[in-house]
Amino acid sequence: MSKKLIIWDFDGVISDTEKLWVENRRRMLNEKFGLNWDFATANRYLGGRSDKTKKEELDRLGIVTDDAFWKEALDRDYELLEEGIELTEGIENIFSNTGLRQCIATGGIKKKTLAKIKSVGIGSYFGEDKIFTADMVEHGKPEPDLFLLAADRMGFEPKDCVVIEDSLAGMTAGLKAGMTVIAFLGFEMNQSTEYLKQVKALGIKHVSYTMEEVEKFIVEQLTKTS
Template identity: 35%
Template structure:
């Protein structure tokens, strides 16, 4: 059983993917004759799995994405990721010195998570400890993915810290009985981002990985 477990969201935390993902959605919707799906709309969907994103976009814009074209979203996203995706600033140094059990718990598909981590050279830091909302019944803000990850890793939820950039992810971590640390170092951050994460239950919001390390250490998740 893991004494302490650090759970990482993927998009916007490990990899700076959210601006690229928003661009992919905008391009694919436009390809299918639906304008008005820009970064402001996608920003309201961060932290959701794709099925929930499509529902939310329809609620916000009235655009119903055609069922037969769902694969187009990943195809465009994968192309942009392959060309441009990078890890978040300072992450590699943080992971190099991380002396704790760790895993990934993301709303993205396993294929997308693995592709993101492979092309950024981060996959070796996590091995098979990668969990997707596709493995559970409910996506974030439900706690399912976090509880599933803890169970698979042999960790008590109360001894888990979750690094999250989305309000929905923070809500899910808190609902799972875990310590949520907000991360605002991605390219999609905005004024009031940290305050919003803390309003959903994050104990702190950090803009750098050095700050994340300090918080994990102070809260007993890492040795001094």
Template identity: 30%
Template sequence: MSSSSLFPGREFDAFLFDMDGTILTSVLAAERVWSRWAERHGLDPEPLLANLHGVRMVDTIARQNLPNVDIQAEARWITDRELEDIHGVVPVPGAEQFLASLPPDRWAIVTSAPHELALRRLSVTGLPMPRVLVTAESIKHGKPQPDCFLLGAEKLGFEARNCVVFEDAPAGIKAGEAASAAVVVITHTHSQPRELGHPAIADYTDVSARTTADGRLEIISVA
């Protein structure tokens, strides 16, 4: 068995993790709720679900251009049902151990989910609670804008360009790129790896984090 760095010759200050689809799986629960919401408004769920993941609820609702709709009220309706529907919400393999191995002040969760829902899903899965949690309410502009990752890095005391973003969805990957961060694509919830010019891993079972002599972080892949 051999090991190698996912980013040869590079060390990082901190890791920034998306949540849904990246460290936990909530796709089925989210799609159940959003399908119900689409049907309530006479929308075809299929195109909605195809562009759902990785962005804030309010942004997805706004894109539907529904007349006379209170976006915040609709987001509350969806949040309430996602808080209830936890069937199939489980950690991505190896995520719990990987997160627990990191220095607590060197990682954050940066999610498009509302704060309340993020806490609920982290609690259900038993994943470690981060010291820094950036959620939908934390920023004005959601993914694919870089604001969330810039803020996550800032709260940890670093610059995003010296961090690694772990993402699964196109909007989040674009946000990581826009923040000038290194990006690792998690493919656990996708049938095919995304060819986006970034290292891709299925889950965290064959990777580990190593703290270097000068206190920085490397990502090691075990083959």
């Protein structure tokens, strides 16, 4: 049995979907509140967070949204899902490794997460006992609650967990949980020099741009503990 637990974020890691949800909310905020946010600004405040923690961040900025706003945002998300999403290249090679213990811990709600998993066809790798979502904890990312829940339910100590994340909020949560964090920057939205500086400023030591690099790091971690 693997001595490490691999914890996957979904949006921006398993599939290039984070940009869809951020862009959807950016447009709605600009339309309804007269903002002039570009994508980078929206990603700074909203990226990697559940809608609950997005709302809290907007409240902090003085942008007060109601339940109708978030229902409309979620409805638009489901419309985007119906158009189809794709699995990140090379990731299924890792999922299919039966020697690894793996689970998903995502800032999305369970219903939406199950729809995403179905859309990319990875349900055979991740049963519901291996899926952990923001609505299962009181505090979402950047707090560590979700990752700690995943580790506990899967029977691992935090120090024996490897988190693969693309967002600053998710990376922060993994570090707060006392886990090893891989920053996956394989998609364009997270490949600016400024974003890499922000990742490094968190203290992230491991940055990967392809799933081949992620797989190599995982193997190295397992070798160290074997």
